[in-house]
Amino acid sequence: MFFAKKMVLKYGNIMNSQVSNRMDKQAKIYVAGHRGLVGSAIVRALEKEGYTNLLTVTRQAVDLLEQRAVADFFASEKPDYVFLAAAKVGGILANSTAPADFIYENLMIETNIIHNAWRNKVQKLLFLGSSCIYPQMAEQPIKEESLLTGPLEPTNDAYAIAKIAGIKLCQAYNQQYDTKYISVMPTNLYGPNDNFNLQTSHVLPALIRKFHEAKVSQAPFVTIWGTGTPVREFLYVDDLADACVYLMNHYEDSKIINIGTGVGITIQELATTIKEVTGYQGDICFDPSKPDGTPVKINDVTYINSLGWTAKTNLHIGIQATYEWFCQNYKNGVLV
Ligand SMILES: NC(=O)C1=CN([C@@H]2O[C@H](COP(=O)(O)OP(=O)(O)OC[C@H]3O[C@@H](n4cnc5c(N)ncnc54)[C@H](OP(=O)(O)O)[C@@H]3O)[C@@H](O)[C@H]2O)C=CC1
Numbered sequence: 001m002f003f004a005k006k007m008v009l010k011y012g013n014i015m016n017s018q019v020s021n022r023m024d025k026q027a028k029i030y031v032a033g034h035r036g037l038v039g040s041a042i043v044r045a046l047e048k049e050g051y052t053n054l055l056t057v058t059r060q061a062v063d064l065l066e067q068r069a070v071a072d073f074f075a076s077e078k079p080d081y082v083f084l085a086a087a088k089v090g091g092i093l094a095n096s097t098a099p100a101d102f103i104y105e106n107l108m109i110e111t112n113i114i115h116n117a118w119r120n121k122v123q124k125l126l127f128l129g130s131s132c133i134y135p136q137m138a139e140q141p142i143k144e145e146s147l148l149t150g151p152l153e154p155t156n157d158a159y160a161i162a163k164i165a166g167i168k169l170c171q172a173y174n175q176q177y178d179t180k181y182i183s184v185m186p187t188n189l190y191g192p193n194d195n196f197n198l199q200t201s202h203v204l205p206a207l208i209r210k211f212h213e214a215k216v217s218q219a220p221f222v223t224i225w226g227t228g229t230p231v232r233e234f235l236y237v238d239d240l241a242d243a244c245v246y247l248m249n250h251y252e253d254s255k256i257i258n259i260g261t262g263v264g265i266t267i268q269e270l271a272t273t274i275k276e277v278t279g280y281q282g283d284i285c286f287d288p289s290k291p292d293g294t295p296v297k298i299n300d301v302t303y304i305n306s307l308g309w310t311a312k313t314n315l316h317i318g319i320q321a322t323y324e325w326f327c328q329n330y331k332n333g334v335l336v
């Protein structure tokens with residue numbers, strides 16, 4: 001049972017930060033990006049909780065970059081709720097080599113969806129941002145208040161600017177049109193349906209694939225990009241999805257909200273853990289010619305914890321589950 005908790009915002013008005021305004025089990029819920037890491041986990045979480053009227057559509061049927069297609073889709077489907085998990089996403093290499101694609105596609109997708117959610121009176125929308133929106137040298141762990149207090153990490157600043165625009169879109173529509181659009185800032189995620197392409201993936205799936213393939217081919221060493229010293233926080237995607245559904249039911253403030261474990265490890269420690277899980281027997285080498293990116297990135301999760309949500313999945317167990325999923329779904333580096 002949840003009770004409204006009053007809080008005074010900096011603008012002086014009183015808003016409910018925590019509410020119990022649950023989605024009806026038959027409500028029409030659009031999950032944008034349902035085939036991706038996050039979207040597929042949100043679909044699993046909603047189905048597990050008994051939501052029966054989920055709306056999904058492939059990129060081939062509705063390209064979210066196309067304003068007209070998105071407008072027609074919303075006008076004909078009229079969803080009640082929207083989880084905005086469609087985006088152009090990638091790891092440090094993809095972000096630093098294709099910044100134009102990352103800023104353009106993310107601005108287009110979020111603008112098309114948020115504007116048409118408003119035009120079609122969507123009751124509530126949840127926008128997926130990212131912890132990379134915070135300044136490169138933000139005080140650790142990173143509080144929500146750090147937003148726009150310093151320069152961004154150069155390897156993903158184009159993507160981060162698009163994500164900051166998404167936050168501002170939600171807040172501006174809330175302010176002008178009294179909508180209920182919430183923005184969450186997850187830390188680095190991993191799990192089933194992750195991207196295992198070594199050119200475009202994040203570090204955790206990349207290392208699962210590298211160690212697995214090295215074990216199979218009996219390669220003497222595995223190369224890790226950068227120095228191994230950067231610190232990252234990793235959240236299992238089913239925990240993230242659980243948090244998103246929880247917040248959709250219990251939160252309606254414009255204030256952005258971090259999601260994570262609050263615990264960081266070095267890339268070297270991550271590599272050692274993945275080596276152990278995969279059973280690889282060779283050595284680990286580092287390639288310092290590749291970028292490290294942000295030196296440390298750990299979300300402060302005090303706010304979401306205070307609202308009654310905490311992460312559950314231990315990193316070792318989450319990596320084991322992801323490795324099992326990878327072994328079942330990939331053969332010779334190809335999704336089967
Ligand atoms: N992965 C991570 O570590 C983190 C992710 N996030 C955020 O979570 C959200 C989801 O990320 P994640 O699940 O990892 O990303 P994925 O790349 O796994 O999934 C993205 C989804 O968006 C869809 N999509 C992309 N472009 C279009 C388009 N033009 N038209 C229709 N559909 C499109 C993709 O469709 P298709 O299947 O056809 O490719 C895919 O289903 C993003 O907003 C991201 O910023 C935040 C923090 C960390």
Ligand SMILES: C[C@H]1O[C@H](OP(=O)(O)OP(=O)(O)OC[C@H]2O[C@@H](n3cnc4c(=O)[nH]c(N)nc43)[C@H](O)[C@@H]2O)[C@@H](O)[C@@H](O)C1=O
Pocket residue numbers: 089090091092093095130131132155156159187188189200201202203204206207223224225226230232267290291292293294
């Ligand atoms: C979630 C977040 O993810 C991105 O930021 P990032 O955290 O820097 O991303 P990453 O997972 O790709 O790398 C983490 C660290 O790991 C090192 N590293 C070692 N070896 C490999 C490797 O083989 N692949 C990759 N990708 N990284 C490697 C790598 O050098 C870096 O030090 C944003 O662009 C943006 O997309 C965003 O929001």
